[in-house]
Amino acid sequence: MLLVDGEPVAASGSSRGGGGGSELVAALLGDPGLRAASGRLRDAPERRISSGPEEEAAVAPRHVYVFQREFATVDPARIQLVGTDEVTTCVGVVIRNNRTGMTSISHMDFPKIVEGGLKQMLELLGDDNAPFDVHLIGGFDDVSTKVVHSSGRKHSKLEGYSYPLCCRILEVLHKYQKQFHLRTFCVLGNNTTTDLYGNTRPIIGGFVVETSSGAVNPAIFEMNSRCPDEVVRRIRVSVSSYDPTWQGRLLETYDTHSDAFQIAPACWMPDWAEMASSLNQLSDSEVLLQCSTSPAAEPPHFVENERRIWRYLIENPYWEDTFPKYKPRVFHRTSDGKWSRYS
Secondary structure, three states: OEEEOOEEOOOOOOOOOOOHHHHHHHHHHOOHHHHHHHHHHHHOOOEEEOOOOOOOOOOOOOEEEOOOOEEEEEOOOOOOEEEEOOOOOOEEEEEEEOOOOOEEEEEEOOHHHHHHHHHHHHHOOOOOOOOEEEEEEOOOOOOEEEEEEEOOEEEEEEEOOHHHHHHHHHHHHHHOOOOEEEEEEEOHHHHEEEOOOOOEEEOOOOEEEEOOOOOEEEEEEOHHHOOOOHHHHHHHHHHHOOOHHHOOOOEEOEEOOOOEEEEOOOOOOOHHHHHHHHHOOOOHHHHHHHHOOOHHHOOOOHHHHHHHHHHHHHHOOOHHHHOHHHOOEEEEEOOOOOEEEOO
């Protein structure tokens, strides 16, 4: 059950399919308290998270970063910060156990991943009777109108990625028996601006959670802070849609009990190397148009990230070389705060 300021959200039919999610979105976008909370988040200074050599391991907060379609659950006794960025049409979901401080975060990208993904997150938070705080951040008004011709008539059809994703997240959360206190709803119209060319863009594309207090702030993660195994994890996002192992599930990453990253395996066909080679011949503008759900809203490094993925696939066409015997790639934290490959 979703609650705002301790009161259940009123949206009839939301426990079923159909329009439940739409009604919940409308109710929450119009809530004055949530609108004010979104305004405070948008106005907050953006934190820059780095793991560079200038950071002293003794004082730098330990953090965990999740990529698109990944999730991680962290113990505040081990991890001080957890977050994500590069959020455009996706939605970042935070669920925090108020009693223990255990915090789960995911970077949701598609409605079909929502139900299974939320189940994965909740399984690791413990204490079924505990109150949970929820923050939904990311996604924007990316809906455009498309004219569809059928039966000799013209119909206007709204297309977009963020809206159906938000609807599904709310719908699934609301049908649970648990109490989810929605603290932040900085999505869709609450997270949209327009650039000089008239393109809509998200205002906040990344955030970080302080696990001890549950405070959320806008954030950007420098490349060295998206470790470990950045490129391989990005590849898993690309190939997991075609891998039945990951249907309806978020990608596993971090084991908070051992403070280790366990990059669960994914597989790809050798012809991915050929496709990668072909894609790598595209111009930067063609890469944006063909590989992004929101070409006008991507961060500056989007194209280079795609090219690094393709170069890896070209050099490693066989997934068995990356995940021998279909075992995870395990990274442990060293005394200086860096990550070392264990297996």
